[in-house]
Amino acid sequence: MYELLVIGGGPAGITAAATAINQRLETLIIAERWGGQTTYTMQLEDMEGREPITGEALLDAFRRQLDYLDFVRRFDTVTRVTPVEQHFEVETAQGDRFEGQALIIATGAKPQRLNVPGEMRLVGRGLSYSAASHASLFLGKNVAVVGNGRRAQWAAASLARKAHRVFLLAPEPLVTTPLAAKLRKTKNVEVIEGAKVREVLGDRFVEGIVAEMPDGEVREILVKGVFVKLARTPNSELVREWVDCDSRGHIIVDVHCATSWPGVFAAGDVTLVSEQVLLHIGDGAKAAISAYHYLLMR
Ligand SMILES: Cc1cc2nc3c(=O)[nH]c(=O)nc-3n(C[C@H](O)[C@H](O)[C@H](O)COP(=O)(O)OP(=O)(O)OC[C@H]3O[C@@H](n4cnc5c(N)ncnc54)[C@H](O)[C@@H]3O)c2cc1C
Structure with a gap:
């Protein structure tokens, strides 16, 4: 059994996994792919010479830590998450099943x-x-x-x-x-x-x-x-039945990124926090530290 399962490979998930690994937590990050929605930069006619910091560049250092440790990542789609007594079971589209003592949901949102x-x-x-x-x-x-x-x-x-x-x-x-x-x-x-x-x-x-x-x-x-700026649908369906969400499906978290279910943390666009890579990098790290504290107290 893993200590921590992280679902999602965008800014929030990547940073959460890298932070957890730095704390030597036995971690697995499961994502459909790396990067999430971070590949957008803006060019304008009169913007020559201006070099924006891209979300990808910001994330790169964290992602390289995970690329280096291939046993901590799995590219797959999570299809079901079930709370089982003191831990969680995660099933994937490729038929794998993983168990974790704590969970970070960082599955983002679908923009319209x-x-x-x-x-x-x-x-x-x-x-x-x-x-x-x-x-x-x-x-x-x-x-x-x-x-x-x-x-x-x-x-x-x-x-x-x-x-x-x-x-x-x-x-x-x-x-x-x-x-x-x-x-x-x-x-x-x-x-x-x-x-x-x-x-x-x-x-x-x-x-x-x-x-x-x-x-x-x-x-x-x-x-x-x-x-x-049309509606955005949070990808919270994996836990919506048993973790508190708002009327639009955002997972409700406290200042420590903790959800209503002990051991489940959430970060990034799947929560209500505004959609910016920089904020989600911080949130992912915060969720991992909170999960670490939770595991220390078990
Ligand atoms: C078009 C667009 C342009 C943007 N431009 C900017 C910008 O210029 N600057 C800026 O700061 N922000 C921008 N944003 C916002 C920013 O990209 C998001 O706020 C940020 O990527 C959210 O990070 P996240 O980690 O929460 O989710 P995401 O980046 O959405 O990542 C979610 C991850 O979870 C994975 N996932 C989802 N469901 C599952 C599942 N069931 N199983 C496994 N994996 C799953 C996805 O594949 C993905 O890897 C933009 C967003 C959009 C849509």
Whole structure:
């Protein structure tokens, strides 16, 4: 039996496993693949010479520790996790079964795409899924944010401090929050509820967005940036039946990354913590240290 099983090979899982191994815990990390969603950088027309620190580069040192120890990793999909008395059983798609005394869930979340022409071609060329990472690159420019929930509102508010003008294209009415009320009164924010995005325009870089307005008019809006902030589905189905999650499926954790089930810890996008590689690297390490403390006390 392993002391610790880590599920997920993104920033949170890789850092958790590397931290646990440094504590000499008998650890196994199971992931479909390495890296998770860390391979996105942003290039803009006027950004020559600027070298962003990529999520991949940040993670590289941790990942190399795991590559070196091939017995600590398994590339496979976990299909079932079962709590059994004082430990956990994990089954995989390839038919393997592993046991662990503690568990870290770092399975990330599925982002919802726009699924319109231009989206995939312009990802990283003005089209972003992370305002926390890229908003500051759009100083003085016009940008669009697509979404109606809290994440879209937060992105629009953050961009309003940096960009010249922000078009908040909400497919549904804005979720009622204090920030929504503030955005409606913010001078450089135009909130358009009921707008359906049809296309992202641009050859090498984003140049605009085409949206169908609530009255049926099709409008072309000139922007240099498009931030897609639609719903995100946390990959928590492995434990959702027996670990406390919020109404959208995020695993609820305390400040130590501990869940409601003793011995189960969670980190990264599968929890409510905002979607940024840097934060998840810290969270993964925190979850591993908490699991270590849990194991010391058993
Ligand atoms: C398109 C896009 C662009 C982004 N751009 C940026 C950016 O520029 N800067 C930034 O800081 N952040 C960015 N983010 C956010 C950032 O990538 C995520 O917050 C971060 O990768 C989350 O880390 P994680 O470890 O929680 O999950 P993930 O990176 O999603 O990794 C989850 C891992 O778990 C594995 N997994 C899931 N289910 C199973 C299972 N059942 N069995 C085995 N393995 C499983 C997956 O294969 C994957 O390896 C972006 C996100 C997206 C979607």
